[in-house]
Amino acid sequence: MTVTMPAVSECTVLGCSYNDHSGCxxxxxxxxxADSSADCGTFIPLGVKGGLDRVVTQVGACSRTDCVHNANLECSADAVRIGAGAGSHVANCLTYSTS
Incomplete structure (x- = not known):
């Protein structure tokens, strides 16, 4: 069985070490x-840039079982967007939905 994981189509969290020109x-x-936020657990707030030069970032895992896109802890959305969340949540999955 081949599973295609959704790509991260956009990341607007400029303070993340993996972000380069809105690309993860x-x-x-x-x-x-937890609760009503779906945080990007990979967010690292450092001044040092990291990651790979040529990569199409994917959603490797999703522990938000209440999301409509979650199927057996894998994301089934076509693509996801990462951006600032409400309050103290710096990096959220903006594609997360419970309805």
Whole structure:
């Protein structure tokens, strides 16, 4: 069985070490969080840039079982967007939805 993981189509969290010109350069991200937020668990707030030069970042895992795109802890969305969340949540999966 071949599974295609959704790409991270956009990341607007400029304070993340993996962000370069609104593109995520991590090999894969993990979506986590609690309550009403779906945090990007891969967010690293350092001044040093990291990641890979040529990569199409994917959602490697999603622990938000209440999301409509979650199927057996894998994301089934076509693509996800990462951006600032509400309050103290710096990096959220903006594609997260419970309805």
């Amino acid at each position: 350069h991590a090999f894969a991200i993990t979506v986590s969080g």
